Amino acid sequence: MIxxxxxxxxxxxxxxxxxxxxxxxxxxxxxxxxSPGKEIKLLQTGGPLGGFLGPSELDxxxxxxxxxxxxxxxxxxxxxxxxxxxxxxxxxxxxxxxNNEESCGKCFPCRLGTKHILEMxxxxxxxxxxxGDVERMQAMGDTLLTSLxxxxxxxxxxxxxxxxxxxxxxxxxxxxxxCPAGRCRALAHV
Ligand code: SF4
Numbered sequence: 001m002i003x004x005x006x007x008x009x010x011x012x013x014x015x016x017x018x019x020x021x022x023x024x025x026x027x028x029x030x031x032x033x034x035s036p037g038k039e040i041k042l043l044q045t046g047g048p049l050g051g052f053l054g055p056s057e058l059d060x061x062x063x064x065x066x067x068x069x070x071x072x073x074x075x076x077x078x079x080x081x082x083x084x085x086x087x088x089x090x091x092x093x094x095x096x097x098x099n100n101e102e103s104c105g106k107c108f109p110c111r112l113g114t115k116h117i118l119e120m121x122x123x124x125x126x127x128x129x130x131x132g133d134v135e136r137m138q139a140m141g142d143t144l145l146t147s148l149x150x151x152x153x154x155x156x157x158x159x160x161x162x163x164x165x166x167x168x169x170x171x172x173x174x175x176x177x178x179c180p181a182g183r184c185r186a187l188a189h190v
Contacts, residue, residue, distance in 0.1 A: 004044075005083035007032035024058035027081060041181075042165070044091060046075030049154035051161030052088065071161050073154075087183035088166035089173050095158040102151060105174035110152025113144040117159060124173040125184040134163060134170050156178035167189040 006027065023043065027033060034040045038172045043053040051072040053060065060070050067164065100114040123129040141156040163170065166171050172178045179187045 001077060002027065002031045002079045002081065004079075004081035005038060005086065006034040006081050007034065007036055010175070022059050022061055023053075023079070026079075027056065027058075031081065034081060035083045038085070041084045041086050042088055042091070043072075043081040044080040044082065044095070044158075045078065046073035046157075047078050048095045048102075049073070049157055049175040050075050050078075051157040052092070052165050053161070054127070054165035056165075059087060068082055070091050071157075071164055073157060085181055085183070087125075087179055087181040088162055088169050089121060089124050089179070090181075090183050092158050092162040093118065093125055096121050098156040099151070099158070103155075104151075107148040107152065109143045109145075110149075110155065113147070113152065114155050116140055117144075117155075124170065126186045127173075127177040127184075129174040131152075131175060133174055138163060 027040070040055050040058065042055070043057075044050065045053060053070060053072050057070050057072075060066050062074065062077075063169065064074050082088075096114065096118040100118045103110045103114045105111040117137055117140050120129065120133050120140075124133065137159055141159045144152050144156045145154050147155075169180055172180050173187065174182065177187055182188065
């Protein structure tokens with residue numbers, strides 16, 4: 001399923017396995033390309049426990065192993081395309097919110113880790129983050145890997161991939177109190 005800032009009129013497009021090839025071809029030929037006049041900024045794949053890919057990875061083949069080698073997961077095959085008006089921090093916060101909500105709370109690395117990561121990302125969108133929050137979030141992610149089940153262990157994916165591909169954007173929110181995409185309303189006047 002491809003969704004997001006795509007030119008096709010449908011809200012979602014079903015793909016067949018025979019359509020599987022490089023991501024940029026899938027987006028261009030099946031989804032009609034990104035929104036008219038815009039560039040692809042990010043891809044979010046594999047659902048809330050999946051990760052981000054940056055525009056440098058558009059030639060990756062839509063395949064479990066190929067995607068994993070880039071730090072993303074294919075999961076059930078969901079792809080969200082974000083154009084230059086997308087904010088990677090805001091999107092990471094939405095994923096973290098879901099992962100926190102879905103934590104059953106049985107083990108503390110996941111129960112507390114998903115909550116703290118959500119708080120840190122929310123603070124970034126509100127201009128309340130502190131220098132060092134990226135590193136603190138990564139350390140929290142390392143702790144998540146000790147969670148009891150796959151939910152906690154995979155909740156680290158959105159964080160690590162956001163840092164890998166969009167560290168500058170994270171730091172713009174934290175240090176400059178600026179949202180380069182202009183999405184975070186609390187930072188609009190700063
Ligand atoms: S990792 Fe699994 S068992 Fe632990 S709190 Fe999260 S969902 Fe529950």
